[in-house]
Amino acid sequence: MKNLIVPLLACIACAVIVSFTAVSVRYEQKLNQENEKKEKILAAAGIKTGNIDEEFSKIKTLFFSFETGELVSVESGYDHIKAASNAALSNIVPSKLDIAIIKRQEKIAPVYVWLDETSNIEKIVLPIRGYGLWGTLYGYLSLGPDLNSVMGIEYYEHKETPGLGGEVDNPNWKSGWQGKKIYNSEGSVSLKVVKGVSKDDYEIDGMSGATITSNGVTNMINFWLGDQGYGPIIKKLNEVIE
Ligand SMILES: Cc1cc2nc3c(=O)[nH]c(=O)nc-3n(C[C@H](O)[C@H](O)[C@H](O)COP(=O)(O)O)c2cc1C
Numbered sequence: 119m120k121n122l123i124v125p126l127l128a129c130i131a132c133a134v135i136v137s138f139t140a141v142s143v144r145y146e147q148k149l150n151q152e153n154e155k156k157e158k159i160l161a162a163a164g165i166k167t168g169n170i171d172e173e174f175s176k177i178k179t180l181f182f183s184f185e186t187g188e189l190v191s192v193e194s195g196y197d198h199i200k201a202a203s204n205a206a207l208s209n210i211v212p213s214k215l216d217i218a219i220i221k222r223q224e225k226i227a228p229v230y231v232w233l234d235e236t237s238n239i240e241k242i243v244l245p246i247r248g249y250g251l252w253g254t255l256y257g258y259l260s261l262g263p264d265l266n267s268v269m270g271i272e273y274y275e276h277k278e279t280p281g282l283g284g285e286v287d288n289p290n291w292k293s294g295w296q297g298k299k300i301y302n303s304e305g306s307v308s309l310k311v312v313k314g315v316s317k318d319d320y321e322i323d324g325m326s327g328a329t330i331t332s333n334g335v336t337n338m339i340n341f342w343l344g345d346q347g348y349g350p351i352i353k354k355l356n357e358v359i360e
Pocket residue numbers: 251252277278279280282283284325326327328329330331332
């Protein structure tokens with residue numbers, strides 16, 4: 119019996135150390151993920167240098183209901199991506215409307231807003247997500263003061279193949295989004311990723327050998343900037359800010 123006490127105590131000590139390390143690493147990982155998201159929000163808006171927290175403190179984060187289009191308040195720490203998998207906080211997207219293949223849409227989501235010194239909108243960033251070839255791509259799209267011209271796009275998570283669909287991370291491809299227009303003169307979402315080279319303000323160069331990812335990007339822009347997504351919110355955002 120005595121012979122068992124020392125190994126038993128060693129096992130308990132190891133278990134405690136392993137659990138403690140796992141818990142503290144999980145905390146660090148969560149912090150890193152949150153920081154990476156903040157970095158991508160800033161990068162989409164063209165802010166690639168400076169202190170993340172300082173730059174982030176200049177942003178007004180507003181939350182909107184997709185059901186009513188109204189500005190709403192949320193509990194601190196609200197995570198719209200987590201909400202999308204919570205039945206009480208999300209809705210099933212009917213399959214004929216689910217062009218981004220997200221299955222469930224959170225009821226409430228953030229809009230990140232930069233205001234100038236006269237409280238006019240300088241730029242906004244919207245979360246976007248949708249299915250590519252291998253999985254869901256998660257990212258952010260930024261619009262300028264006209265709430266139509268693109269300032270930038272960034273993805274923080276995807277499973278697409280490097281060199282093919284993974285070209286969504288290529289700085290050259292991303293720079294092709296700057297100045298492109300989302301809505302046509304009738305107010306419909308018109309921006310799309312085309313096969314080959316873009317010809318006008320409503321086209322983005324296709325990623326060669328990656329038409330499926332390219333189409334996925336087009337579909338998520340259509341969904342999130344359209345009537346099911348931020349479309350109605352964008353249309354009255356200026357009134358809400360006043
Ligand atoms: C191993 C492997 C990985 C692939 N990864 C992607 C990808 O990430 N995105 C994508 O759209 N197509 C990917 N493809 C190619 C698709 O199967 C498909 O052929 C392609 O999207 C068609 O685009 P294209 O008409 O521009 O050639 C991959 C193919 C293979 C064999």
